[in-house]
Amino acid sequence: MLLGGVCLWMAVSARLVQVQGVDHLRYVERAKAQHQRQRVLSARRGKILDREGRELALDVASVSFYSHPADVRDRDGAARHFARLSGRSVEDVHKLLTPDRSFVYLLRQTREEDLESIRAQRFQGIFEQPTVRRFYPYGSLAGQLLGFTNVDNEGREGVELALDELLSERPGVARSFIDNRGRTLHDRSQATEPAQHGASVHLTIDAVIQGILEEELVRAVTVSEAESALGIITDPRTGDILALGSVPVFDPNNPGASPAGHRRNRLVTDPFEPGSTLKTITMAAVLDRRPTVADTSVFCEQGLMELATGDTLRDTKAHGWLTAAEVMSNSSNIGMVKIARTLNRGEFYESLRAFGFGTRTGTGLPAESSGLLHQARDWSERSLATIAIGQEISVTAVQLVQAFGAIANGGVLMAPRLLAEVRDTEGRRLRETKPQRVRRVVSERTATRLQQMLRGVVEDGTGRRAAIGGIDVAGKTGTAQRALPGGGGYAKDEYVSSFVGFLPATGEARYLCLIVVENPRVGKYGGTVAAPAFRQVMERVLSLEGSPKFPSAESALASAPSMAEQIPDLRGLSPRGAKTQASRRGLMLRLEGEGELIIAQSHTPSHLAGGLAGVIVCRLGKAEDVLPLVSLRDVPLRQAVLMRKLGARRQLVALAP
Template sequence: MKSRNERSHVGLRRFRLTLGLFGCAWALVAARLVDVQALRFDQFSERARLQHQRQIQLSARRGPILDRHGREIALDVRSVSFYCRPHLVEDPDGVAAHFARFRGTTVESVRNLVDKRRPFAYLLRQADESQLDAIRDHEFAGVFEQEEVRRLYPYEQLAAQLIGFTGIDNDGREGLELALDYRLAESTGSALTWVDSRGQQLVGRRRAHQPARNGASVQLTIDVVMQRILEEELIRSVSKTGAESAMGIIADPHTGDLLALASVPVFDANHPGDSPAAHRRNRTITDPFEPGSTFKPIALAAVLEEGLTRTAAQVFCEQGAFVLATGDTLRDTSPHGWLTTAQVMARSSNIGMIKLAGELRRADFYDYLRRFGFGTRTAVGLPAESSGLLRHASEWSDRSLETIAIGQEVSVTALQLVQAFGAIANGGTLMAPRVVDEVHEGSERRVTPVQKVRRVISNHTASRLQRMLAGVVTEGTGKAAAIDGFTVAGKTGTAQRALIDGAGYAEDEYIASFVGFVPATSPRYLALVVIENPRVGKYGGVVAAPAFRRTMERVLELDGSLEGIAEPIAAAAESVGLQIPDLRGLVVSHARQQAVRRGLAVRFEGAGPFVISQQPPPRSLRPTGVVVCWLGEADDIAAPALRQAPRRQSVLLQKLARERHLAALGG
């Protein structure tokens, strides 16, 4: 048995050992505290901050594009994107399988995005609103939502080649979206936000570093109703004649304002990738063509201005066949003997026009053509504008003056031809075409001024040409362009389509055109219709003149000048959203979205998830005030005839009918 002293000694040693161990532990803790709190304080503070703070991007809106009356042609709407931080994702396979359904891609392609080596990856950009509930049904660690904006074109194909479209990042890609990107583009901002342990943002904990700035608002000279009218009539003509394509322009000859500018086939600017590039091209400025007889008034303007002929002067038209200095034989469509200058224009005699233009000197004729704007861009400010083809007079052959006078051996764009005819219509002054009316950026307002380029011909010469062009419609090749109650002035054109390599003309392929203005002596509107490669008919007076007439009749009715025609304006008005949409049966969020897209103010009354009635009623003309929608439950919705309801309401109401035993009413 150990003595009491020995036991005391062992206990003392144990106590000292324990005390030493505790001392060492406290020393280690103290050293660690010094390391964390003093030596590496900044490093650990930064790590803590990164765990609880995120720098996020503040969205801004790209500027809207409006028509001349303030209707939104292009605007930004709310959109939601989904992204991940791969190092936080706990179930990468589940994330890949879930988002592959909505992306329309393989699971493997999404799985590659959720790579731990990536700091960030988008899983789905600008999700369709109808998909959001299904996407949110599954929550995944490390997957977050980001509120963005996307570009919406509420009129879809309307003026799509002119307006263009944006890319996924809302940058301008074509058309005015590209040309005015420096004005329309927004400037995103940044902010610090605090997150919880799951990475979710804490409400109210955000501090802006750099504020976001919205893009400028751009108002155009285009009228969406006139644009719709023009597109409808071009589509009708293409369908009726079996043509390959068509294009047209409506303008104000006094200001140069472009009121409508269209190319057919069309495409939906919301889905540009679904259409070939050829359909997206603004061919009114990019694709020059030989104008044929629509060029004769330009040549005659030079002859009249130089005093080389008079309206009543007579020209012998050789009974329809004339041998040029080169030995080539030129023929008229119909044989003519003696014709006055006015009759040469009315009957579109090639021989008569060549004889009249033959009095001009080459240099003088070339100078007039340049003064009318041919061979140079109009500077309208649209991408990829062509200057057409007009060779210098020094490069002309022995027959060039004569053939150019009848619209061959020269190519023009539709916009150049409209600009030149505008000078004849307004009394002799070439006007710069205007497509942008004004730009609003914050409190600053920039107006594009009406610009006179130059005086081309005298008012007296312009007046004589106006009367001759009126004769084309009353007694010549343009009779199909006549409008009851108005004097119409214009010129038909029929030209063989030139081969791409310039080595001759395509067999049995034609470009039919009509360009004119109304009224003839004090015009309000100038319009051009070009039908390319029609298979039923080929002459401008047969194919293009009727399309001009229908277009102008509807435009004149629009401004109240013409009443009682067979083609009511309501059809075009409805198609561009001038009528109130049917919001009944929609949930509140969808009803609000439909109203906002059409530029309507809306107010909701009552309680419930559905719109059960509205005032003004559907399909009435757009009011100046607010659309009031009354809310209620599904049982409160009146049972309409389902086959007459818009598709989205019809689907909803059919669903409700199954729940309430509703029956569609027959008619």
């Protein structure tokens, strides 16, 4: 009896020790949970705006759907419905709805057009959660520059990633207490944590100029049947980036619809051999150190010269004696190499480094490349000659524009400026980024001489197609063989065609623009492929006064996305050709039927293809099937010719104006 009492006492004591000591904190937390409630206070990610205050990226209201799987009655129906909307398999969604799970998300950031269909199902155990999603009002405009966010609103590429710390929000918490009767009590000692909204960032780009640049890049790719194109416009006086983009484009509202290569900002990540555009920097280096070269002539060997290494150097045309200015305007490889040889390796290398080659420009954008410029001690016997004409060196588009900006800016190199300022939600300025002078790279006299030479390139040389009536334009063409990955030589019949220029040619230049067209199939020279695109871009930029303003973000939200304006006419094309044209615009195809040609298509990237934005539905058929559906007067000539080859000869008279 006594022993039993002792055992009972020991058991009770042990339980008291456990409750009051070991489990004390657990019971305290349980009590708090029963009487304390907390509510998450939503916060907004900061906006991204252009230099005029146009909203390029902002948060908008959205809805997510979650589930307590144990409470779901119709698992099969729910799995089928959410699989269709989310793009996952029915089996994967079914696994999410396993009853032993306590909480799962079924669909995040639901599209407006899908909300009603979900609500109409009234699935038991599936609930709505108000949330936000990132919205890009202008669709694919500046997509590679802006980047995108994930479902948790975290920056993943572009400006969204580079400035994520500034843009990021922090949700708050509101706490309250419940008494035994369920009444809410407020304890001031339990401080509410306020929500912290992200700051808004104002960029230097102008959305109108950005739109012009992208439209003309699409035109250049289409006309030259090129693989891709990229371009950048700056103000050389300040280094401000006014527009920056590449084609194919992608829509950050639906980044998963585009391959990774289309999302990458290749103007900072992908270096290329600049070809003859670099002759401008070579000439600048020579004239600044050997100014008398400007008044001398060199013999250009009638277009063919053998180097000491046994390599043969060629010009596109045979030239005899040329002045330094004529070497530039005719883009003579032989003449430029002879001029470059007035420098030694160390001098040339120092000049290239001073212009910013071989080092990052400091844009702050993710994965910026420094390009490739070997140190002078590692140069081979032929390096000085090949680098002088833009080979054996690789540069990014931003580096090349920065270097040319120094010529346009009287010899002073400016840092590229993308971020103008940062403001809080009340509009108070938190940070301002002012134009930054990096260094003087050549004398003002040398810069003036180069400006005159580059003006001659446009007036009398290879850049004549960049000329603009009434405006003095300075610029340089470039045509480079496309280097194989890993430095293994050059691709056969593949070129990188470029033109970089500024205006006005002398005095205070206001605009500088680079156009690069990659692997064109119609034409290959920078003067015939890229120079016309430069002219069209600059003519439109100069005529902006009085142009309609972009719509507000609110009206853009209510209207169709801008991608709808980029739908190519694919009728009459082969499936392969149609896919190429669509890909250049960041679009995808869904082919229906059988045949060798596209005979019909949807006119907007719509939900007809399973809700995936950026998809064009195309119907295949025979050549004779397309003719009753479309007038050949409206079909591009190249497509009509293809149709003729496939048996549509008798209707080609409709092409006559």
